[in-house]
Amino acid sequence: MADHSSRERKVRGRKIRSDRSSKEGRRAKKDLARKASKARETNGDTALADPGEVAPEPFVETDAVDTLRGRITGWLEADQPVHLIGPTGCGKTALALSAAAERGRPVVWLNGDESVDTAALVGDHAGGERYREDDRFVSGVSKQTEIVRERWVDNPLSVAVREGATLVYNEFSRSDPSAHNVLLSVLEEGVLERPGKRGEDRSIDVHPEFRAILTSNDVEYAGVHRQQDALLDRFVGVHVDYYDAETERKIVRSHVDLADEDVETIVEATRTLRGDLDVVVGTRAAITAAKGLAVFGGSDEADVFDDGVLEEVFTDVLSPKIAGEGADGVDELRSKIAGAL
Incomplete structure (x- = not known):
């Protein structure tokens, strides 16, 4: 087998x-x-x-x-x-x-x-x-x-x-x-x-x-x-x-916890700078400036105009728009902002 x-x-x-x-x-x-x-x-x-x-x-x-x-x-x-x-x-x-x-x-x-x-x-x-x-x-x-x-x-x-x-x-x-x-x-x-x-x-x-x-x-x-x-x-x-002043105030207020008088100050300053400066100053800049003001000074502090707080805040917010112009460019921008405000 x-x-x-x-x-x-x-x-x-x-x-x-x-x-x-x-x-x-x-x-x-x-x-x-x-x-x-x-x-x-x-x-x-x-x-x-x-x-x-x-x-x-x-x-x-x-x-x-x-x-x-x-x-x-x-x-x-x-x-x-x-x-x-x-x-x-x-x-x-x-x-x-x-x-x-x-x-x-x-x-x-x-x-x-x-x-x-x-x-x-x-x-x-x-x-x-x-x-x-x-x-x-x-x-x-x-x-x-x-x-x-x-x-x-x-x-x-x-x-x-x-x-x-x-x-x-x-x-x-x-x-x-x-x-x-x-x-x-x-x-x-x-x-x-x-x-x-x-x-x-x-x-x-x-x-x-x-x-x-x-x-x-x-x-x-x-x-x-x-x-x-x-x-x-x-x-x-x-x-x-850009929207009217009242709409801009409501937009800023919706983004930042800030007193009404400070919001009004920011929006008025934004609209003034928008007409006086060569750079674009949009509603977004107003929101950013309001956030800065909430940190660096507000209605409970000394006057933001007398202390130059508003001037410094807007200089910081707008200086990126002149990037490359150096310290002289920033100084010139600060001077224009101070004059407008």
Whole structure:
């Protein structure tokens, strides 16, 4: 009778090797899935923010603010992208976020600068995931298969148009105009082309609820680019200027725990300096100065004018705007502030 024991050992050995190879393949697939999941968490699609989460706090409600926000939301209802233009520190960003939150749709945030290009808007390949499978099912034959999967990551514009979100594009005019060519097809044809993306999903049909709010400083500010007329023609421009004195007082008061008379002093000084100085003195500067006054002196201390406290506070707040001019520039700024106050 033939001895089958050696044959059984060989068969059993092949089966064990096959099971091991199968387990290794499954383990590799699980590792790939874990890596892909981790990559999504780290570099994944731009997060859709809940409108309640982006609503600015605190946000002052006055007739002037409500009227301006009503114009923005009205144009959005008319399916028009809105471009908020105005001086720095006047509250454009807070106004844009408040109007976006009022729509009740998800919000996608994008901050413009020189590094923003088309890929930063629409998306790009974020590398590949690869693993190797060894197939030893047939005795004496080893088959290795290397699998590489490219991963595409959608960036803010793609996410917003696909999900019907409100895109808040802050500092829009600080980005290179060539990056914004993709916006033309979005606003004119309702289609977003994604360069670099292959296959049937190269383009995205724009969701009917997609809207855009863009903010820009006036063209005379440093680092601001003139955008192409073909694109600007498709926006509605809403000019945002500094608010009236009462609104500014309420804004400052909402940010700083300071006596009413000190808030009034700060706002009056801010509005005076705004008219007398060559640098921009926005509402943001008034808030910062109020915080400084709360630390360095207030209504319970000696007179802020006689002690020069207000002069020193505003010099500290505004001196970054003349960075590079040295001590002489700061002394000149301090002298102008003292004269204006």
